[in-house]
Amino acid sequence: MHKNPRFALELISRRAKAPEPKATSGPVRFLIEAPGEPPRIIQLGAQLSTVLRRLAAAGHGGLTGGDPRLSTHVRKLRAEGVPIITARVPKANGRSGHIARYSLAAEVTRITGD
Secondary structure, three states, X not given: OOOOHHHHHHXXXXXXXXXXOOOOOOOEEEEXXXXXXXXXXXXXXXXXXXXXXXXXXXHHHOEEOOOHHHHHHHHHHHHOOOOEEEEEEEOHHHOOOEEEEEEEOOEEEEEOXX
């Protein structure tokens, strides 16, 4: 124990304080309109909604799988019913091998409000 009891009380009271809660955005809803299928609404967490927005912004050019987690997120989006096309394309700069390029096969609209 510290010699100064007042210091010890201050130290204990600082440790007892709960950490500030982090701001969370909560789930995000999207309208998925795929050709030949009825429109449907899905609800996604922050990471998957970010990937879905990136795919929508990329358009027909799609996203390439430079990030190893991208394929995991694509698999999870497919499990949620999002139609995603995978194309194998040669690596850039003449390097050997192929990479995956992912693009949406549906119109995606973020639903705002309640």
